[in-house]
Amino acid sequence: MRDFFGRLFSREEGSKKAAKDRLRLVLVHDRTSLSPHLLDTLKEDLIQTISKYLEIDTEGLEVNIDQEEETMALVASIPIRSVRRGVVAKANS
Template identity: 40%
Template sequence: MDFFKKFSNKQTPKDVAKDRLKLILIHDRGDLPHETLDKIRAEILEVLSKYIEIDIDDVELTVSKSENVDGNNPALVANIPIKNIKN
């Protein structure tokens, strides 16, 4: 039975909890207040919605650490699914 689990796209509750914990740790290490991240998210979505249709419920905006020549610098990472392009 474990053989077929490798081909399943559905995450287990353990995987979901692990991903959420990673996001929380990344957010804490980014030193960006939650209120600021919410404001950034709202402004980005406001601007993008002028040009494209987006599914607001599926938007992911996180702060992560990235390897850089100068050391670890936080990076703002956005995953914004596009539904349609407005004319």
């Protein structure tokens, strides 16, 4: 009964909400469709840049695009072997 009145008076959202939500999601994916090749190049660049400051384990490095609901993130896991001494000294001076 309550359900009936709820429907009668509250103008519930129709299928439009589903359309909008699905569209948003699919567009996030469409717009950021990075090719595996692009991801590999990005990985190489990351290694080069980070290696200037840290000694990293390039074998254990992982770079991925994570997608959750409506947001996307670039997630990198980069194991550090050691910090380069020279860099720290230079940055502190």
